[in-house]
Amino acid sequence: MDLGFEVNSEDFVRKCIAILGIRGSGKSNTAKILSEELNKEGYPLIIIDPDGEYRLSNEIRIDKFNVDEEIIVKKVLEEGRSAIIDMNDWTDESFKFLFKFLDTFWNMSKIYRKNVFLLVEEAHEFIPQGEKTKISEEITRIALRGRKRGIGMIMVSQRSAKVNKDVLTQSEIYFLHKVVHPIDLKVYREILPWKSKEVEIVKTLDVGEALFYFNGKVEKVKVRKFEDEVQQFSIKNEVSI
């Protein structure tokens, strides 16, 4: 698949993938490109989307929380649809729904064992280091034990030091965008097989550039820019009306 550089989608299946970097470094763009490409390759995604910014061609968008989570999980696991949980308002209702949804997903994934990805944006909010919630326990379980059920995990965060360490260190694929703060550099040093000084290069990365770390190899890459086709389509429609 084409992320701006070629990767094999099969290498991502059932893996934990971490996308890190400061605000504006291009993390969400990378996550959108990756989810779009995985989706094109036939892998459905479940996306926890705090700001309602994700779009996929086969999506079921959940922004009202009176829906039956089991019906939606079935559509993901049986029909290969993707589910985007739009947490836009951060209400109690949305968090209750998210917990029920993840629990149902976990239980049903045992039966279906379909290759699918769970993408968690602002991961430090949902799986914070040193804090347990019902949702963090559910996501941690999925991350640590999901492989056998076909589940891969994509975590996106601007605060790498605040993401649950047990989960972050499970990652086998990293997209490390620009960071500058010593706390974040320390996390990168723990991740990368590099000498302390070499890691400093991440301070100089441009928007969209990242260190791609996979299979023991680190490569500097430039991720391509995400074009929001859904938005373009609706703009075109407005023009033609």
Ligand SMILES: Nc1ncnc2c1ncn2[C@@H]1O[C@H](COP(=O)(O)OP(=O)(O)OP(=O)(O)O)[C@@H](O)[C@H]1O
């Ligand atoms: N690979 C890229 N090529 C060109 N422009 C990019 C690229 N990645 C991101 N951008 C642009 O940079 C800006 C910030 O990108 P993005 O929202 O992905 O950053 P972020 O790290 O997720 O920031 P935040 O934490 O604030 O969400 C956007 O306007 C985006 O279009």
